[in-house]
Amino acid sequence: MIKPHVSKSGAAYPDDLVxxxxIYDQVCEERGIVVGSSEATDLAIEAMKLFSAGVFDEGTIGRRLRSG
Structure with missing residues (x-):
């Protein structure tokens, strides 16, 4: 799990990207999303938006992506 921090620059560090x-891979597999598809791109964008908004918890990000 990542260390709780707030990236004021909006940058994701290597551990954050991992x-x-x-989470992205899990949600793609669960929902049958093909990597590289427009749906996969939308999912990746949503994950980064959540992170940029200060959501760093793996469970929270996963739940939000699964509900979207």
Whole structure:
């Protein structure tokens, strides 16, 4: 799990990207989303928006992406 911090620059650090990729892969698999599709792109954008908004918790990000 990532360390709780707020990126004032909006930058995602390597550990953050690993977390976001893990969640992205899980949600794509669960929903049958083909990597590289427009739906996958939308999911990736939503994950980064959540992170940029200060949502750093893996469970919260996963729930939000699954409900969207």
């Amino acid at each position: 977390l976001l990729k893990r």
